Amino acid sequence: MAKTNKGRFFEDYKVGDVIKHAVPRTVSGGERALYHALYPARHAVYSSDQFAASVGLPKSPLEDLLAFHVVFGKTVPDVSLNAVANLGYAEGRWLTPVFEGDTLRSESEVIGVKQNSNGKSGVVYVRTRGLNQNDEVVMEYVRWVMVRKGNLDAPAPETQIPDLAKVIDAGDLVIPEGLDFTGYDFDLAGEAHRWGDYEVGEKIDHVDGVTVEEAEHMIATRLWQNTAKVHFDTTARPDGSRLIYGGHVISMARALSFNGLANAQMIVGLNGGAHANPCLSGTTIRAWSEVLDKAETSAPGVGAIRLRLVATSGGAPFDLKGEDGKYKPEVLLDLDYWALMPV
Amino acid sequence: MAKTNKGRFFEDYKVGDVIKHAVPRTVSGGERALYHALYPARHAVYSSDQFAASVGLPKSPLEDLLAFHVVFGKTVPDVSLNAVANLGYAEGRWLTPVFEGDTLRSESEVIGVKQNSNGKSGVVYVRTRGLNQNDEVVMEYVRWVMVRKGNLDAPAPETQIPDLAKVIDAGDLVIPEGLDFTGYDFDLAGEAHRWGDYEVGEKIDHVDGVTVEEAEHMIATRLWQNTAKVHFDTTARPDGSRLIYGGHVISMARALSFNGLANAQMIVGLNGGAHANPCLSGTTIRAWSEVLDKAETSAPGVGAIRLRLVATSGGAPFDLKGEDGKYKPEVLLDLDYWALMPV
Amino acid sequence: MAKTNKGRFFEDYKVGDVIKHAVPRTVSGGERALYHALYPARHAVYSSDQFAASVGLPKSPLEDLLAFHVVFGKTVPDVSLNAVANLGYAEGRWLTPVFEGDTLRSESEVIGVKQNSNGKSGVVYVRTRGLNQNDEVVMEYVRWVMVRKGNLDAPAPETQIPDLAKVIDAGDLVIPEGLDFTGYDFDLAGEAHRWGDYEVGEKIDHVDGVTVEEAEHMIATRLWQNTAKVHFDTTARPDGSRLIYGGHVISMARALSFNGLANAQMIVGLNGGAHANPCLSGTTIRAWSEVLDKAETSAPGVGAIRLRLVATSGGAPFDLKGEDGKYKPEVLLDLDYWALMPV
Incomplete structure (x- = not known):
């Protein structure tokens, strides 16, 4: 009896299946410190218990993207071990902040499948939920990946493509309980710019750059218990390179965006x-950002801002796609998210 | 008066001497997070407080090998600073789990000496104990090393070689208090294979590989306060390379063995x-493993499994020694240990 | 409206201005563990809660230099983003130990300015204070940097150079409340040498060396939320190299000095x-050290020792300056500090 996990293949996913992912994880100040050691993260809500208390939170939560990585990492052995490509994200929402001492686990529901015309692979859509020790959903998101078939003779399933929102309606964003930015300290937060100072269409070059090293992205990716071979094993890809986990780029770009968006404190929605x-x-x-939209919220002093966050490996800022409509080769990431700012 | 530690030489060890090692260490969630960042460790008991509670432990302990490294690291300045080679381990037992907030210290008793026929070095046997702040022994093991003589004219001591067990009797293994695997959640643990599914003689290829970097092994080795020069200083060896601490390879191989041995949760014995x-x-x-033995235990739902864990730098799995009886050049580690699994 | 921080230029500093630095930071066991993973730090007071309690402290504080780095890092965006050179330190004192759970913030008062004769830059002197969540000053120091002018037409300010002590008087050192070295355990601390064993003028070669890696110094420097480009971005300097944060060298040298100065436990003063x-x-x-001075203190069993700590990239120990009075090219750091030892 084979003991090792070969991962699931396309034909192993049935719409409606719920996969309970291993391994639950208790997070502590260790994960917090490592996050700040691996990314130049400085958003004050996630850096200081006192600052967090001053905006109505019980204490400083762990970074929203840290929660994302922990939840995401658990899905890798079940969802993307045989994935050819990570195709997209949608309908991501952060529902409950994660604090030191919380234990996170993940589960994913298969919400769509579509076999490719080549008969060798297909697209699988899953809605993943991260839960804490109180069974509260801390975050959820939809992800779709292209997965190889293990048995090319397996019949094609009925195509089911979920109806996904292009953008989360601002009214569906969940504001952390108690959040109140009316007493927000802009000096301690690092910048004076408030929600009202940003205009839709405005673009911000975040100026700073970080040259990344093998040891760093592996340390990060292991911490999220993401086991995808391509990140760790120089024999896994023909050219001997290790592919950096896409989430590492997300966190790096988000941290770099502090310079110009220091007050875009909490991430509450991932549109794509x-x-x-x-x-x-x-x-x-x-990294550079573009303000895509703005919305008011019901929480005191809190506005929502929708941002495009683009990570690049160089080139001119604000240069996204070529005339052919394809991403420029220096574009690493194009992310669309909602954050909360003091109005 | 010279202030720096030159380390002990062969003639400085007397059978019966007890060496109280510096420096005691309080461990926290920081050490836990770093362990998970440096090794792809995913055993659920060591990852989640809730999972640990579900098997009868007060909360998630720190990895058994983390405890080993902390205890071992303290012995380096007194035992192996002038060591030519680390020759072997025996009679290693984990006696009390280590939790965040515990403070560990180490002491070693010299239990054997044998001068080499060349008169320039000798073998020293020590039994090392790690103790916590309540003076409980958290683990113990025997190690023997070849140590240079400082004074070649020092007389050879009477040869004393301790009588060491080749394998720890399963009845001598200490099961953590309260451990109960009857309600074990195999989904959350990551694999369905239970103790009864493994056969003596069975071999498992753990499939995954990790390419290691200088920064990683130095970060790990420093965290255990292991000060051996060869791990850190490119001028310490003629070829300018830094030798990776053997314990780093042990932890990497153990973590890789999750894939196929996810339920071999707790390490309780180190046979060699x-x-x-x-x-x-x-x-x-x-890494690959071989099931060497199995034994029942008195704890509910808990079986013991004796495993050979082999780490390699490539080559075919299960290829250990050549026709000359020597390890193949690609074999890095050959470890023999007892672990606890749900029956 | 430009959103990114361009940093302050020489003409932006006025004597008497107090700059409240972003971002406050709550520290935990994560920072402690990372400090011990990045530097071979072993001083027992900072390693063990029990050892710390045995010398009268409530529990093990975070390393004094960790507190320094956290306080210093916050000043970078406001003080040294456009700095050409970090010229000196003076009057540094540690006033209150920092413990896990504390939240640190920084503020700097401009205490001197002097435009350079070239009209293109000037020297700015600031006194920086780090405060905890109870508004206690945990440490303070003076630093002066050379900063570019942003507007070359800005008029030169009136020159004001603060009167700074060359050396902190031993009577002005602040001994942590309750500190008592009368029950000090030299075995657990790692060396037998007490304050009385050191002579003014004595020099100690700390023997060990550590070869440093890009990943390590970036991990450290980010953890202190120090954002200076030159440490992270290979495009920031003409030769493509990343300059290692000077504080990384300080911590590395201090940790290496354990071998010979294991009992120089607490840093209480930074003379320069x-x-x-x-x-x-x-x-x-x-690293090598020289005993510059010794002084008694009012605390039981506690002596003060003034040390020169020199970090080098090789060369012979104790070789500091050439005949021209300039530092030898292999000297990286020349630090002058006060520490506390058991008498």
Whole structure:
């Protein structure tokens, strides 16, 4: 009896199946410190218990993207071990902040399948939920991946493509309980710009760059218990390179965006995202943002801002796609998210 | 008066001497997170407080090998600073789980000495104990090393070689208090295979590989406060390479063995081990296991399994020694240990 | 309206201004573990809660230099983003130990300005204070940097150079409340040498070396939320190298000094320091110390020792300056500090 996990193939996914992912994880100040050691993260809500208390939270939560990575990592052995490509994200929402001492687990429901015309692979859509020790959903998102078939003779399933929102309606964003930005300290947060200072269409070059190293992205990716071979094993890809986990690029770009968006404190929605080009060690990651939308919220002093966050390996800022409509080769990431800012 | 520690030489060890090692260490969630960031460790008991509680433990302990590394690291300045080779381990037992907030210290009793026929070095046997802040022994093991003489004119001591068990009797293994695997959640643990599914003689290729980097092994080795020069200083060895701490290879191989042995949760015995060949940065570490024995225990739902864990730098799995009886050059580690599994 | 921080230029500093730095930071066991993973730090007071309690402290504080780095890192965006050079330190004192759970913030008062004769830059002197969540000053120090002018037409300010002590008087050192070395355990601390064993003028070669890697210094520097481009971005300097944060060298040298100064437990004063030459990845850092002075203190069993700590990239120990009075090219750091030892 074979003991090792070969991963699931396309024909192993049935719409309606719920996969309970291993391994639950208790997070602590260790994960917090490592997050701040691996990314130049400085958003004050996630850095200081006192600052978090001043905006109505019980204490400083762990970074929203840290929660995402922990939840996501658990899905890899069941969802993307045989994936050819990570195609997209949608309907991501952060529902409950994660604090030190919380234990996270993940489960995914298969919500769509579509075999490719080549008969060798197909697209699988899953809605993943991360839950804490109180069975509260801390975050959820839809992801779709292209997965190889293990048995080419397996019959094609009935195509089912879920109806996914292009953008989460601002009214569906969940504001953390108690959040109140009316007493927000802009000095301690690092910038004076408030929600009202940003205009839809405005673009911000975040200026700074970070050259990434093999040890760093592996340390990060292991911490999220993401086991995909391509990130760790130089024999897994023909050219001997290790592919950097796309989430590492997301966190790096988000952290770099502090410079110009220091007050876009909490991420509450993930509308979509594309890992436009692979990122390898030695790349100097830069980032720019575009304000896509703004919305009021019901929480005191809290506005929502919808941002495009683009990570690049160089080139001119604000240069996204070529005349052919394809991403420029230096674009690593094109992410669309909602954050909360003081109005 | 010279202030720096030159380390002990062969003639400085007397059978019966007890060496109280510096420096005690309080461990926290920081060590836990770093362990999971440095090794792809996913055993559920060590990842989740809730999972640990579901098997009768007060909360998630720190990895057994983390405890080993902390205890071992303290012995380096007193035992192996002038060691030529780390020759073997025996009679290792984990006696009390280590939790966040515990403070560990180590002491070693010299239990054997044998001068080599060349008169320039000798073998020293020590039994090391790690103790926590309540003076409970958290683990113990015997190690023997070859140590240079400082004064070649020092007389050879009477040869004393301790009588060491080749294998720890299963009845001598200590099961953590309260451990109960009757309600074990195989979904959350990551694999369905239970103790009864493994056969003596069965071999498992753990499939995955990790290419290791200088920064990683130095970060790990420093965290255990292991000060051996060869791990850190490129001027310490003639070829300018840094030798990776053998314990780094042990932890990497153990973590890789999750894939196929996810339910071999707790390490309770170390029967022996050989660092067959040195490991350097850039090596892609792989692992395979062989089931050497199985035994029942008195704890509810808990079986003991004796495993050979082999780490390699490549080559075919299950290929251990050549016709000359020597380890193949790609074998890095040959470890023999007892673990606890749900029956 | 430009959203990104361009940093302050020479003409933006006015004597008497107080700059409240972003971002406050709550520290935990994660920062402690990372500090011990990045530097071979072993001083027992900072390693063990029980050892700390045995010398009268409530529990093990975080390393004094960790507190320094956290406080310093916050000043970078406001003080040294456009700095040409970090010229010196003076009057540094540690006033209150930092414990896990504390939240640190920083503020700096401009205490001096002097435009350079070239009209293109000037020297700015600031006194920085780090405060905890109870508004206690945990440490303070003076630093002066050379900063570019942004507007070359800005008029030169009136020159004001603060009157700074060359050396902190031993009577002005602040001993942590309750500190008592009368029951000090030299075995657990790692060395037998007490304050009385050191002579003014004595020099100690700390023997060990550590070859540093890009990933390590970036992980450290990010953890302190120090954002200076030159440490992270290979496109920031003409030769493509990343300059290692000077504080990384300080911590590495201090940790290496354990071997010979294991009982120089707590750093309480920083008299001065020069980053004599830049340090790059691949350098093997070594350290030596010289006893500059000794003083009694009012605390039981506690003596103060003034030490020169020199970090080098090789060369002979104790070789500091050439005949021209300039630092030898292999000298990286020349630091002058006060520490506390058991008498």
